[in-house]
Amino acid sequence: MSLKEEILGLIKQPENESVEFKAVLPPSRVIAKIIASFANTEGGYLILGVLDNGTPKGLSGDFFATETVHKAIDLLTPRPIVNYEYVDLSAKRLFVIKTEKSNNKILFENDIYIRVGEQTQLSAASGEPEFTSQKYPKVTILFNDLIAQSESSTESKRKYFEHIKSILKIIDDLGNILYPDNVETITTNQEGKILSRILYSSFTDNFETYLSDLLFEIFLAKPETLKSKQEVTIEEVLNCSDMQDFVHYWAKQKIGKLQKGSVKGFIEDTKQIKDLDVLGAVEIKEIDKLLQIRHLFSHRNGIVDEKFLKFYSNIAPLNSEFNMAISDIVVKLEYLIEIVNRIDTASIQKYNLST
Numbered sequence: 001m002s003l004k005e006e007i008l009g010l011i012k013q014p015e016n017e018s019v020e021f022k023a024v025l026p027p028s029r030v031i032a033k034i035i036a037s038f039a040n041t042e043g044g045y046l047i048l049g050v051l052d053n054g055t056p057k058g059l060s061g062d063f064f065a066t067e068t069v070h071k072a073i074d075l076l077t078p079r080p081i082v083n084y085e086y087v088d089l090s091a092k093r094l095f096v097i098k099t100e101k102s103n104n105k106i107l108f109e110n111d112i113y114i115r116v117g118e119q120t121q122l123s124a125a126s127g128e129p130e131f132t133s134q135k136y137p138k139v140t141i142l143f144n145d146l147i148a149q150s151e152s153s154t155e156s157k158r159k160y161f162e163h164i165k166s167i168l169k170i171i172d173d174l175g176n177i178l179y180p181d182n183v184e185t186i187t188t189n190q191e192g193k194i195l196s197r198i199l200y201s202s203f204t205d206n207f208e209t210y211l212s213d214l215l216f217e218i219f220l221a222k223p224e225t226l227k228s229k230q231e232v233t234i235e236e237v238l239n240c241s242d243m244q245d246f247v248h249y250w251a252k253q254k255i256g257k258l259q260k261g262s263v264k265g266f267i268e269d270t271k272q273i274k275d276l277d278v279l280g281a282v283e284i285k286e287i288d289k290l291l292q293i294r295h296l297f298s299h300r301n302g303i304v305d306e307k308f309l310k311f312y313s314n315i316a317p318l319n320s321e322f323n324m325a326i327s328d329i330v331v332k333l334e335y336l337i338e339i340v341n342r343i344d345t346a347s348i349q350k351y352n353l354s355t
Contacts, residue, residue, distance in 0.1 A: 007087055007096055010045055011054040015118040018044035023051050024221035025059060025095075026354030027155050028071035033113050034120050035072060035099050036106045039080035041115040043101035049094040058092035060223050065095040068220075077107045131165075135175040136183055138330060139168045142337075149341060152355045156213035157344040163206045164337065167199050171326060183327040193323050197297035200329050204294040207336050211266075211273070214347060218272045221351045263287045276346040283339065290332055296322060 010019050018041075020034060025048055038044035049059035059065065069084050081100040086093055105112055112123040133139040146161045146168075153161075171178060177192035179185065187193060263284045267274050279287075292311045296302060302323060304316045316322045347353055 003085070003096065004087055004089060007045075007047060007089060007094065011047065011050055011056065011089075014054070015052065017115045017117060018042055020044070020046050020118065020120075021050040021052055021054065022046065022048045022354050023057050023352050024048070024354065025065055025068060027217055027220060028068045029075065030155050030354050031068060031072035031097070032075040032108050035080060035082060035097065036076055036108045037113040037115045037120040038099035039076075039102040039106040040112060040123070041101070043099055044115065046097040046099070047094055048097070049092060056090050056092040056094060059095050069097060075108060078102075078104055080106050131169070133168075133172040135172060136179070136326075138183075138327075139172050142330070142334065143168050146337070149337075152348075154214060154217055154344055154348060154353050154355060156210050156217055157340055159213065160206055160210040160340060161337075164203060164333065167203055167333070170195075170199060171330070179326045183330075184325050186323045186325045193302070196324060196326065196329060197302055200324070200332070201294050201298045203333055203336065204290060207340070210340060211343075214343070215270070215272060217353050218347060218351050221353050263291065272351075273343070276343060276350060278342045278346045279339070286335065287339065290336065293322075293324075293332075 011021070013019065015021055018038065031046065034046050038046070048065060049057055051057050065086075066084065069082070073079055073082055080102050082097060084095065084097040087096050088094075113120055114123045115121075131140065131143050133143075143165055146165055150158050150161050174192075174195065177189045178187055178196060180187060180189060180192070187196070263279075267279060267284065273279070289311045292308055296304065296308050300308075302321050304318055304320050304322050306318065308322070309318060348355060
């Protein structure tokens with residue numbers, strides 16, 4: 001039986017332990033997890049360019065799937081036996097990745113993934129240990145919510161939530177300097193004040209990283225959204241090793257206005273996010289205010305300037321030191337988590353992103 005005949009038979013059945021469909025080209029990290037799960041179970045096929053219901057859609061020719069698979073395999077230890085090639089079916093071009101069952105456990109970032117039905121899941125042997133905060137119960141609730149919310153999400157959101165979980169663990173571990181009295185009171189400990197500013201800046205910076213990573217996923221899934229008449233330099237092109245590196249670079253460039261504190265400018269210039277229609281005037285204003293605090297903490301060591309007072313007119317005098325209780329920081333962190341959830345859900349639906 002030819003591979004073409006084999007694939008024709010596979011797409012007539014629903015996804016299962018040994019078959020998974022993806023309508024678009026996912027990031028290499030997503031492919032790596034799926035390959036590892038097949039290798040650690042009974043082997044299987046990942047077929048790109050096919051809708052969940054088995055209908056051939058075809059894969060965009062703007063990107064070379066082989067490059068992404070190479071990168072995916074490089075993320076695995078040891079390297080599994082994988083074969084892959086393009087297959088033309090019903091005038092649609094598909095890309096088939098066949099993974100053999102491995103005699104050794106295949107690790108992705110030191111974790112073991114397996115197939116459970118049609119799902120790729122983290123093995124219980126490498127699952128995340130239960131987390132409970134003895135000092136700040138809200139941290140426990142938020143941490144466990146992040147685990148649940150990471151399901152059916154983009155790789156970009158999963159990475160962002162992993163970062164948030166690390167911040168929550170720091171909040172729990174170093175409560176003696178972050179909130180020695182209680183979570184509602186600003187610490188008088190100088191190290192605690194500095195660490196609070198660092199933690200706040202970290203999760204707002206990584207919110208911007210999430211957006212650039214998400215744009216990369218959108219560009220992979222819908223290359224036509226990247227096409228424009230905007231000029232780039234030869235140096236920018238040559239500094240990238242391949243087309244996907246350039247797309248990742250361009251996604252990061254889009255974040256420029258956001259890094260300068262202009263959320264509205266970023267959205268107006270980034271059609272892929274604007275078209276999601278999930279960030280209105282209220283959300284834009286609130287995110288702008290969150291980024292102004294980041295700017296104050298990162299570049300002014302918390303010393304209030306005139307720009308900050310335009311957003312927070314009555315919160316502190318000019319040239320005074322602005323600090324926040326850890327409870328206030330967690331509230332603002334929760335708001336960004338909500339925004340990320342809304343953006344991610346809309347992006348998956350609109351651009352058919354891989355989850």
